[in-house]
Amino acid sequence: MDEAAIEELELSDAESFEEVQLTAAQVIEMMEEAWVNEKFAPEILPHKMEVVDCLLGQIAYMEENLQSLPSTDFKKSIHQLEVDRLRFLVSSYLRTRLEKIETYVTHILKQEQQRHESKEDLYLSKQELKFAKEIAEALKQNFDGLVSFYPGLPLEEWVSQPVQPNMHSFVFLKSKKDVNEVVIDDGSIATEGESDLVDFREGAQILIAYSSVAGLLKKGDVKLI
Amino acid sequence: MYGEKAYALVKECANHENSLPPYNASLVQEVSNEIRTLVEENQEDAQTSTEETSDSGSVVSTIRLRHAAVKRNLRCLMAYHYNRLRLLRKMRWEFGSILPADIKSNLSPAEIEWFAKYSRSLASYMRSVGDDGLNLAVDLKPPKSLYIEVKCTVDYGRYELNDGTVLLLKKDSRHYLPRSECEELVRQGVFEHIL
Amino acid sequence: MKVSTIWQRQLCYAGQLQQCGDEVEFLGEKQIITVVPTFNSPVLHLISGDVGPFRAGLPTNVPMWLAVQLKQRQQGKIQAPDWMDIDRLTEMKENEKQSQTFTKMPSDHYMVEAKILLDCASDDIPRADEIRTIIKDIWDIRMSKIRTSVNKLIKNADSYAGLDNLTVMEINSIRPILPHALDQIYRIKASKKLRVPSQNSTTFHTSSRPSTSFSS
Numbered sequence: 001m002d003e004a005a006i007e008e009l010e011l012s013d014a015e016s017f018e019e020v021q022l023t024a025a026q027v028i029e030m031m032e033e034a035w036v037n038e039k040f041a042p043e044i045l046p047h048k049m050e051v052v053d054c055l056l057g058q059i060a061y062m063e064e065n066l067q068s069l070p071s072t073d074f075k076k077s078i079h080q081l082e083v084d085r086l087r088f089l090v091s092s093y094l095r096t097r098l099e100k101i102e103t104y105v106t107h108i109l110k111q112e113q114q115r116h117e118s119k120e121d122l123y124l125s126k127q128e129l130k131f132a133k134e135i136a137e138a139l140k141q142n143f144d145g146l147v148s149f150y151p152g153l154p155l156e157e158w159v160s161q162p163v164q165p166n167m168h169s170f171v172f173l174k175s176k177k178d179v180n181e182v183v184i185d186d187g188s189i190a191t192e193g194e195s196d197l198v199d200f201r202e203g204a205q206i207l208i209a210y211s212s213v214a215g216l217l218k219k220g221d222v223k224l225i
Numbered sequence: 226m227y228g229e230k231a232y233a234l235v236k237e238c239a240n241h242e243n244s245l246p247p248y249n250a251s252l253v254q255e256v257s258n259e260i261r262t263l264v265e266e267n268q269e270d271a272q273t274s275t276e277e278t279s280d281s282g283s284v285v286s287t288i289r290l291r292h293a294a295v296k297r298n299l300r301c302l303m304a305y306h307y308n309r310l311r312l313l314r315k316m317r318w319e320f321g322s323i324l325p326a327d328i329k330s331n332l333s334p335a336e337i338e339w340f341a342k343y344s345r346s347l348a349s350y351m352r353s354v355g356d357d358g359l360n361l362a363v364d365l366k367p368p369k370s371l372y373i374e375v376k377c378t379v380d381y382g383r384y385e386l387n388d389g390t391v392l393l394l395k396k397d398s399r400h401y402l403p404r405s406e407c408e409e410l411v412r413q414g415v416f417e418h419i420l
Numbered sequence: 421m422k423v424s425t426i427w428q429r430q431l432c433y434a435g436q437l438q439q440c441g442d443e444v445e446f447l448g449e450k451q452i453i454t455v456v457p458t459f460n461s462p463v464l465h466l467i468s469g470d471v472g473p474f475r476a477g478l479p480t481n482v483p484m485w486l487a488v489q490l491k492q493r494q495q496g497k498i499q500a501p502d503w504m505d506i507d508r509l510t511e512m513k514e515n516e517k518q519s520q521t522f523t524k525m526p527s528d529h530y531m532v533e534a535k536i537l538l539d540c541a542s543d544d545i546p547r548a549d550e551i552r553t554i555i556k557d558i559w560d561i562r563m564s565k566i567r568t569s570v571n572k573l574i575k576n577a578d579s580y581a582g583l584d585n586l587t588v589m590e591i592n593s594i595r596p597i598l599p600h601a602l603d604q605i606y607r608i609k610a611s612k613k614l615r616v617p618s619q620n621s622t623t624f625h626t627s628s629r630p631s632t633s634f635s636s
Contacts, residue, residue, distance in 0.1 A: 024468065024469075025467075032447065062467055074495070075461070075464060078486060078489065081485065081486075082468065085449075086467060166603065168610075169599060170600075171599065172595070184579050185579075186606070205582065205583040205584050205586060205591075206580060206583065207580060207581045207602070208579070208581075209580070225591060
């Protein structure tokens with residue numbers, strides 16, 4: 001895939017996304033990469049809804065065209081299978097995100113709040129954020145109900161120590177370009193300037209703690225495999 | 226000993242990793258009672274020890290112990306309920322928004338309420354994806370081919386396909402059908418996928 | 421039993437371990453394969469790109485998932501990829517045996533391609549059974565190297581490892597256990613707050629770093 005196109009896309013916001021001319025094949029490739037990244041990253045990643053919407057648009061357009069073809073048509077069945085494959089891709093991507101949102105809901109909402117306050121881009125899409133808030137509320141009500149038999153019981157443990165993703169879990173990655181001096185997080189507390197560094201060549205495959213490469217992944221310099 | 230009942234509650238989850246046993250209201254009640262007793266005893270002791278300031282050392286450790294027991298009990302209580310909600314969530318994905326009666330009868334009122342809310346939130350999320358919504362509860366596995374062969378496990382009766390064809394689904398009958406039209410029935414156990 | 425075990429169990433299995441073979445196959449099915457159609461049809465405008473035109477008897481390139489459909493409907497024959505050839509594979513197997521490190525495979529999805537094509541089109545591929553055996557041999561040699569490497573990696577308690585030339589399916593085979601083991605080592609290190617010298621980085625391949633490249 002055209003490296004420049006990806007970079008441009010990631011720098012841009014949803015509006016200028018329209019202006020970047022991408023082929024459908026490139027969009028599919030981006031969706032696949034986002035899917036695999038999301039599958040293997042321990043935390044939720046910044047959403048790629050512009051890719052999702054674009055691909056869903058392609059799918060809807062194709063399905064509309066297919067309606068006029070008789071169901072016995074050989075071409076129709078091939079197109080249909082491709083549509084099903086792509087819909088699986090998009091659905092699986094969104095499902096993976098929902099699973100993370102549900103598992104880490106308290107933690108994720110707290111982070112989103114911080115991002116909002118520091119005017120950073122949110123990681124969740126608008127729809128995901130709404131969903132997250134709703135299920136957090138439903139969960140809170142359920143827990144509140146549990147301890148309502150005695151007012152004032154301390155639930156702070158649940159609130160102050162929400163379930164969090166293990167950011168140090170090990171991931172497999174492929175470097176999309178040469179990256180120099182990646183700081184290796186090995187669990188030890190290194191004093192400044194003493195951290196171990198590693199260089200990734202383009203195309204290199206590495207097994208490393210996610211925390212060492214989270215930033216590179218979000219920038220699109222590496223992808224998970 | 227403190228915490229034993231709570232332990233039993235958690236143990237129940239561990240013993241039923243993939244199924245939802247009846248909601249154990251009586252055990253939950255007992256754990257709640259234990260928590261209440263411990264908190265009340267602590268409050269009493271805290272009051273007395275402020276009155277007799279001497280020799281409060283032993284009272285303090287008693288209070289600490291009870292407090293730890295309260296925390297542990299609460300933690301177990303939450304683990305038990307949270308774990309059940311996770312299982313319930315899984316069922317929403319498997320069965321859709323309407324639960325089979327035998328499962329529903331195992332739930333507490335609060336769980337039924339949670340399920341309805343979760344179900345609503347999920348449905349409204351799915352409707353909001355893309356322009357026309359996207360049903361995320363299908364296409365769970367990568368599609369291999371358009372048609373799959375299935376065997377019917379029950380006498381289901383008439384079933385209409387998207388193109389208007391009507392099939393009579395009898396027990397042990399075999400059909401060669403578009404995958405997209407069987408997925409739902411495979412999940413409900415009406416069809417068995419023949420590999 | 422710790423209360424937290426129940427929570428954790430769910431979390432561990434929730435994301436990482438879920439990519440099953442199906443999904444690795446899904447990605448591999450995009451690989452381009454040559455088919456010889458038995459029918460005529462103009463170009464097909466798929467979302468992922470154009471395929472065809474199909475002329476009976478004339479080879480054309482299509483994604484593997486499409487090739488499989490054509491084969492199943494007896495609308496085409498599959499041409500084995502160049503590397504699915506006894507001589508090439510024998511050479512690959514020899515190289516793999518000689519080399520201390522992992523040799524580069526002709527395709528990043530060689531196992532998926534072999535499995536799918538040999539399953540559905542063994543009648544189109546000359547000496548399919550021998551090919552199946554020899555690919556299995558290559559896989560076994562590589563898996564045994566992986567086991568040695570993993571062993572060394574864990575013993576050295578390394579913080580990262582190079583995995584060049586490992587294919588997706590091979591990586592997937594170590595996914596259930598290796599990252600998890602390293603997580604535990606990470607936790608031990610974090611709790612000891614010990615610094616492990618950087619020379620201890622392990623690589624699965626000959627690295628430019630003069631470290632314990634254990635495969636050599």
